[in-house]
Amino acid sequence: LVNQGNGSISGSVQVSGGSSIDSITNEGNGAISGSITVDKDSKLDSITNTSTSSTGISGSITNNSDNKLEISNSGNIGGKIESTGSADMVISNSNGGTISGGISSSGSGSTSISNSQGSTINNGITVSGSAQVEISNQGSVGKDENGNTVTNNGSGSVGIKDWLVSTDKNTGKLNTVVIGGRRAVNVKVENITV
Numbered sequence: 001l002v003n004q005g006n007g008s009i010s011g012s013v014q015v016s017g018g019s020s021i022d023s024i025t026n027e028g029n030g031a032i033s034g035s036i037t038v039d040k041d042s043k044l045d046s047i048t049n050t051s052t053s054s055t056g057i058s059g060s061i062t063n064n065s066d067n068k069l070e071i072s073n074s075g076n077i078g079g080k081i082e083s084t085g086s087a088d089m090v091i092s093n094s095n096g097g098t099i100s101g102g103i104s105s106s107g108s109g110s111t112s113i114s115n116s117q118g119s120t121i122n123n124g125i126t127v128s129g130s131a132q133v134e135i136s137n138q139g140s141v142g143k144d145e146n147g148n149t150v151t152n153n154g155s156g157s158v159g160i161k162d163w164l165v166s167t168d169k170n171t172g173k174l175n176t177v178v179i180g181g182r183r184a185v186n187v188k189v190e191n192i193t194v
Contacts, residue, residue, distance in 0.1 A: 003030040035059030043067040051075040073097040148180035158187040
């Protein structure tokens with residue numbers, strides 16, 4: 001499924017009923033005005049959002065499937081990215097991309113998150129399932145409602161491979177990683193770069 005040029009998909013995209021789709025691509029000035037949801041019995045291999053539209057993908061991306069999903073974003077995603085099933089998920093946010101609603105892993109599949117320089121994940125990264133989550137952050141990760149950038153409430157573990165500390169443009173203070181949640185002790189930080 002390719003949305004390109006000035007194309008617009010109004011409403012949500014749902015992969016359900018055992019359907020299988022290789023990829024969803026939103027490019028050019030394309031806009032998807034809604035969410036993308038993959039149901040448990042269905043399959044979607046990848047989502048690529050390179051749209052220069054301010055809308056990009058306006059809603060959330062939710063993977064309830066047991067099939068691995070790779071997401072590559074360099075545009076705008078208005079909602080959050082969430083994994084609830086047993087599938088692995090690979091998220092790459094680069095080239096100034098923005099994920100406004102944060103990232104949530106409540107399933108059991110491993111999640112790999114790469115946030116490149118100049119890119120933004122707002123509202124933090126939350127783990128509430130049994131997933132193993134690996135994070136590399138060279139960009140900006142905002143805080144959730146509790147003031148955490150990374151929250152672990154689940155039985156899984158979080159490995160921060162690298163975290164670049166940036167300076168807040170408004171306050172001049174350092175924006176470092178703030179770890180919280182009931183299982184914060186299971187968050188391991190390997191490298192912090194200032």
